[in-house]
Amino acid sequence: MRQASxxxxxxxxxPLRVATTLIATGVVAAATAVAxxxxxxxxxxxxxxxxxxxxxxxxxxxxxxxxxxxYTTVANREFTMVTAENEMKIDATExxxxxxxxxxxxxxxxxxxxxxKRLRGHTLAWHSQQPGWMQSMSGTxxxxxxxxxxxxxxxxxxxxxxxxxxxxxxxxxxxSGARRDSNLQRTGNDWIEVAFRTARAADPGAKLCYxxxxxxxxxxxxxxxxxxxxxxxxxxxPIDCVGFQSHFxxxxxxxxDYQANxxxxxxxxxxxQITELDIEGSGSAQAASYSTxxxxxxxxxxxxxxxxxxxxxxxxxxxxxxxxxxxxxxxxKPAYTATLDALNGGPTNPPTSDPTTPPPTGGACSASxxxxxxxxxxxxxxxxxxxxxxxxxxxxxxxxPAGASVTNTWNAxxxxxxxxxxxxxxxxxxxxxAGGSTEFGFQGTGTGPxxxxxxxxx
Ligand code: XIL
Numbered sequence: 001m002r003q004a005s006x007x008x009x010x011x012x013x014x015p016l017r018v019a020t021t022l023i024a025t026g027v028v029a030a031a032t033a034v035a036x037x038x039x040x041x042x043x044x045x046x047x048x049x050x051x052x053x054x055x056x057x058x059x060x061x062x063x064x065x066x067x068x069x070x071y072t073t074v075a076n077r078e079f080t081m082v083t084a085e086n087e088m089k090i091d092a093t094e095x096x097x098x099x100x101x102x103x104x105x106x107x108x109x110x111x112x113x114x115x116x117k118r119l120r121g122h123t124l125a126w127h128s129q130q131p132g133w134m135q136s137m138s139g140t141x142x143x144x145x146x147x148x149x150x151x152x153x154x155x156x157x158x159x160x161x162x163x164x165x166x167x168x169x170x171x172x173x174x175x176s177g178a179r180r181d182s183n184l185q186r187t188g189n190d191w192i193e194v195a196f197r198t199a200r201a202a203d204p205g206a207k208l209c210y211x212x213x214x215x216x217x218x219x220x221x222x223x224x225x226x227x228x229x230x231x232x233x234x235x236x237x238p239i240d241c242v243g244f245q246s247h248f249x250x251x252x253x254x255x256x257d258y259q260a261n262x263x264x265x266x267x268x269x270x271x272x273q274i275t276e277l278d279i280e281g282s283g284s285a286q287a288a289s290y291s292t293x294x295x296x297x298x299x300x301x302x303x304x305x306x307x308x309x310x311x312x313x314x315x316x317x318x319x320x321x322x323x324x325x326x327x328x329x330x331x332x333k334p335a336y337t338a339t340l341d342a343l344n345g346g347p348t349n350p351p352t353s354d355p356t357t358p359p360p361t362g363g364a365c366s367a368s369x370x371x372x373x374x375x376x377x378x379x380x381x382x383x384x385x386x387x388x389x390x391x392x393x394x395x396x397x398x399x400x401p402a403g404a405s406v407t408n409t410w411n412a413x414x415x416x417x418x419x420x421x422x423x424x425x426x427x428x429x430x431x432x433x434a435g436g437s438t439e440f441g442f443q444g445t446g447t448g449p450x451x452x453x454x455x456x457x458x
Contacts, residue, residue, distance in 0.1 A: 217255025
C-alpha cells in the first residue's frame with residue numbers, strides 16, 4: 001500500500017489533514033491513532049501549537065515593558081493574542097470624566113496588530129480600578145457615565161478588538177450567589193445588560209464577554225453567572241462569551257470539574273475563554289496543573305483560547321509565587337513544556353464560534369422528568385429523546401429548588417449537586433438513534449425539580 005504523502009520539511013501540519021490524507025489512502029485504522037500531531041511535526045511555540053486546533057494562545061502585556069527586548073522577543077515569538085494588563089481599564093482610559101487617554105492602550109494595540117496578533121479588550125465596566133471621579137459617583141449620573149465610557153472606549157478601539165471583557169467581576173464570592181455590592185450594582189440590577197447592549201452598539205464586530213474569577217469550577221458563584229448567561233441568551237441580551245480568569249494556587253487549585261464547568265457554559269451557546277491564567281508553584285506540580293487546564297480547553301469545542309496573565313514570572317502581579325511559563329530570564333519552565341506538549345497532543349475538534357449565532361432554538365434532543373417525591377426526598381427519572389437525527393452525546397441541565405441536593409446518580413455523570421446541575425451521558429449510553437430514547441436517574445434530598453430540563457445534543 002502506498003504511504004500517505006507528507007510534504008517534506010513541513011513544520012506545521014494540520015492534524016485534521018493528517019487524518020484526512022490517511023483515510024483517503026485507505027489507512028483508516030491508523031487514522032485515530034495519528035489524529036494528533038506527531039512529535040516530528042509538533043509546533044514549537046504556544047501560539048502555533050494552539051493554532052493547530054484553531055485556538056489562540058495569548059498573554060497580558062504591560063505597555064511599560066515594550067522597551068524590554070527579552071520581554072518583547074518572548075512575547076512576540078510565543079503568543080497570538082494580547083490583553084492590555086491595565087492600560088484599557090477605566091482609570092487608564094478616562095482619568096478625568098470625559099477626558100479620554102488612549103496613549104498606553106494604543107501602544108499595546110499597535111504592538112499587537114503590528115506583530116500580527118489579535119487583541120482582547122479588558123475591561124469596560126468594573127468595580128475596581130475606577131478613577132477617583134467615578135468612585136464617588138452613584139445613581140443616574142454613574143449609570144450615564146458608565147454608558148458614556150463604554151461607548152467612547154469601544155468606539156475608539158472598534159475594529160481592533162477580538163473580544164471585550166465588557167463586565168468584570170460582578171458577582172460576590174462565597175455561597176450567596178448574589179451580585180457583588182458596588183456603586184455600579186447600586187445603579188440597578190440591569191447595569192450588566194445595559195453595559196452589554198451599549199458595547200454591542202459601539203462595536204458590533206467584537207465578541208462580548210462576561211469575565212470573573214472563582215467561577216472556574218461549579219459553585220454558588222459560577223451557578224449565579226450561569227443563570228445570568230442563560231437569562232441573557234433567552235432574552236436576547238448580546239453576550240457571546242464567558243471569560244474564566246483561572247488564577248490558581250494551593251488554596252484555590254484547578255477544580256476537578258473545570259472542564260465540565262467550561263462545557264456547561266459552552267452548552268448555553270457562548271464561547272468560553274481562559275482569560276488570565278496563572279498557577280502559583282514550580283516544577284512538575286505546576287506543570288501538571290497547566291497541562292490539566294490546556295487539556296480541558298482543548299476538550300471543549302467552544303473553548304476559543306487561553307491567555308496567561310503575563311510573560312515571565314517577574315512580570316506577574318504575583319511575581320513572588322512564580323505563576324507563569326517563563327522564568328525571570330525568559331527561559332522556558334517545566335510548565336511551558338507541559339503546556340506546549342498538551343497543545344500538541346490535544347484533540348483536534350476546532351472551536352465553533354460565531355459572535356452572531358442566535359440563541360439555540362432547541363437542539364436535537366429533548367428531556368422530560370418523572371418524579372417520585374416523598375417528604376424530604378425524591379427520585380427523578382429523566383428520559384432523553386433524540387429527534388429525527390441520531391444523537392452522539394447528550395447533556396441535560398436542570399435546576400433544583402433551594403435546599404435540594406443530589407445524593408446519587410445512575411446512567412449519567414452528574415456535575416454539581418445543587419442549584420443548576422448538569423448530567424452528561426455515561427460512556428455506554430451516549431448514542432441515541434434517531435427517534436429513540438434513553439433514561440437516567442438520580443436521587444436527592446429536599447424537593448425534586450419540577451421544571452422541564454434542557455437537553456443539549458452533540
Ligand atoms: C491586575 C494587574 O495584573 C495588576 O497589575 C494591577 O495592579 C491589578 O490588576 N483580575 C483582573 C485583572 O481582571 O485586571 C487583574 O489585573 C487581576 C485580577
